[in-house]
Amino acid sequence: MxxxxxxxxxxxxxxxxxxxxxxxxxxxxxxxxxxxxxxxxxxxxxxxxxxxxxxxxxxxxxxxxxxxxxxxxxxxxxxxxxxxxxxxxxxxxxxxxxxxxxxxxxxxxxxxxxxxxxxxxxxxxxxxxxxxxxxxxxxxxxxxxxxxxxxxxxxxxxxxxxxxxxxxxxxxxxxxxxxxxxxxxxxxxxTSDDFARSHPAGALGRRLLLHISDVMHSGDEVPRVAPDASLTAALVEMTRKHLGMTAVVDAEQRLLGVFTDGDLRRALDDDGVDLRGATVAELMTRGPKTIGADKLAAEAAQLMEKYQIHALLVVDDEQRVVGALNIHDLLRARVV
Incomplete structure (x- = not known):
């Protein structure tokens, strides 16, 4: 013992x-x-x-x-x-x-x-x-x-x-x-950028080195529909792409607006909306918040927090949609 x-x-x-x-x-x-x-x-x-x-x-x-x-x-x-x-x-x-x-x-x-x-x-x-x-x-x-x-x-x-x-x-x-x-x-x-380069795996490194282009969805992963698309077509696109929203674009892929889960709820609450006959252009949000692909991922997190939104569309200088991301993408990248 x-x-x-x-x-x-x-x-x-x-x-x-x-x-x-x-x-x-x-x-x-x-x-x-x-x-x-x-x-x-x-x-x-x-x-x-x-x-x-x-x-x-x-x-x-x-x-x-x-x-x-x-x-x-x-x-x-x-x-x-x-x-x-x-x-x-x-x-x-x-x-x-x-x-x-x-x-x-x-x-x-x-x-x-x-x-x-x-x-x-x-x-x-x-x-x-x-x-x-x-x-x-x-x-x-x-x-x-x-x-x-x-x-x-x-x-x-x-x-x-x-x-x-x-x-x-x-x-x-x-x-x-x-x-x-x-x-x-x-x-x-x-500088803080120099510090981040020696700490790429740390929280600071991720905030200062990770860009939108590193975390965004692009190509066929980006939900998008034409303005004359039906509500059903918009919902199918949103479901397939799993981002909780879809971009509404013209023939040149320029952004016209965004249709989100919130827009759907508002449409359902509005007795004056004909859900069967309405196009997505009638229900979408115009002038949505966007971000450039060259911006830091941390800036996307700040935008989402400031405007209480959960997803962002990524556009180029001519307002063409080139990508999309949501809060879950930032969480997976450990930016937030």
């Missing part, structure tokens, strides 16, 4: 104690992050200059918790226009140093600035003339003094009451990394 191991110290689950502890951590880390602001100066500008002038990539490295922060910084840099990747310093001395090229820039993270695994590979980095940016909490440390640029990530205390678990120090390093990424983003003129 597995015996339950008793805790070595009493457990205090009093709500006030837990809330006070959490608030203290937040206040401590927030104060440390704010204390960074006056330290952003020439060294930070030089770090940005080195990275902007880099013909290769930013190679981020760090051990332990600093390594975890380094991975996130590398990912943020890469997604905001600065090619970057993470190299574990322990693996670097066993072959992964070959991943670092002379045209790269190295960003090393160590609060103490004395991490053995990082210091061990410094001579190889320096010998290749690779610029080194260091984030440490000790400006006089070995790593800081050997770096081309040192970013001061020092703190007054960790949020951990024992002063042992890296908490405030890792938060400060992460904030510095984010500050670098965003400063570089702005310096490069990185």
């Amino acid at each position: 597995n015996a339950r191991i008793a805790p070595t110290t009493p457990i205090n689950l009093h709500p006030d104690v837990i809330i006070r502890s959490a608030r203290t951590v937040i206040a401590t880390e927030a104060a440390a992050a704010l204390a960074l602001e006056p330290r952003i100066g020439p060294a930070f500008v030089e770090a940005c200059r080195l990275i902007l002038g880099c013909r290769g990539r930013v190679v981020v490295s760090g051990m332990g918790k600093s390594g975890h922060i380094g991975r996130k910084i590398a990912a943020t840099l890469a997604s905001t226009g600065t090619p970057a990747f993470f190299v574990h310093p322990g693996e670097a001395s066993h072959g992964d140093l070959g991943m670092i090229l002379p045209q790269d820039v190295v960003l090393a993270i160590s609060y103490s600035g004395e991490t053995d695994e990082l210091l061990f590979i410094l001579p190889v980095i320096k010998r290749q003339g690779i610029p080194l940016i260091a984030i440490t909490g000790r400006p006089t440390s070995s790593l800081a003094t050997q770096a081309d640029v040192h970013l001061d990530g020092s703190i007054s205390s960790e949020a951990c009451p024992l002063g042992l678990a890296p908490t405030t120090s890792t938060t400060v390093a992460l904030v510095l990394g984010d500050a670098l990424a965003i400063a570089l983003l702005e310096a490069r003129g990185f």
